[in-house]
Amino acid sequence: MATRHLYVVRHGEADPFGELTDAGRRQSELLGERLAPLPVDAVWHSPLARAERSARIIGGRLGGAAVREAAELVDHVPYVPDEPPPGWAGFFDGYDAAEAASGRELADALVRRFARPADTVTHEVLVTHAYPAAWLVRHALDAPPARWIGLNxxxxxLTVIEYRDGAGSTVLTYNDMGHLPPELRWTGFGPGVRP
Known part of the structure; x- marks a missing residue:
């Protein structure tokens, strides 16, 4: 049965200038080691430097998987709700109709390209950003568009989504940090108590 296995990941920890930190490089190495036993066909990455550098590190552990850019994976806000949740209202302040439409077009392109079964069995790693990853999970679950908010x-x-021909999508795991030691987990989140 034709199945697309997507391994969706957020890039490694980066500094404010988009350069991977030492922690981000180590996170990427450990993820590559975790994925190494899989028959990965390709590692796709966002055009942004932090994702591209993470993808190169991950791909270097995968025994020859092609590492390529995919513009659809760029960091973007995929959907701006008419009435955002109160805690998110400030985040969406200033998004005009043109920006919202552009984000929605990118989100639609992301889904068209990756959120569907392949012609054969494929295993693809997508190195992207928090919001596109959340959008893919929201889409796979067929949740309302605004539900991407809060899926950090x-x-x-590691998030794993399968798309089987004639069977739809299955989210196998979401935000799995099992390959990371405790000191490298939860980066990219705001402050708070974490398990």
């Missing part, structure tokens, strides 16, 4: 993921946390 840690740096190099």
């Amino acid at each position: 993921c840690a740096n190099t946390a």
Whole structure:
């Protein structure tokens, strides 16, 4: 049965200039080691430097998987609700109709390209950002568009989604940090108590 296995990850921890930190490089190495036993066909990455550098590190552990850019994976706000949740109202302040439409077009392109079964069995790693990862999970669960809000993921946390021909999508795991030691988990989240 034709199945697309997507391994969706947020890039490694980066500094304010988009450069991977030492922690981000180590996170990417550990994720690559975790994925190494899988028959990965390709590692796709966002055009942004932090995702591209993470993808190169991950791909270097995967025994020859092609590492390529995919513009659809760029960091963007996929959907701006008409009435955002109160805690998010300030985040959406200033998004005009043109920006919202552009984000929605990118989100639609992301889904068209990756959120569907392949012609054969494929295993693809997508190195992206928190919001596109959340959008793919929201789409796979067929949740309302605004539900992407609050689906955050840690740096190099693993989300696995399968798309089977004739069977729809299955979210196998979300925000899995099992490959990271405790000191490298939960980066990319705000302050708070974490398990």
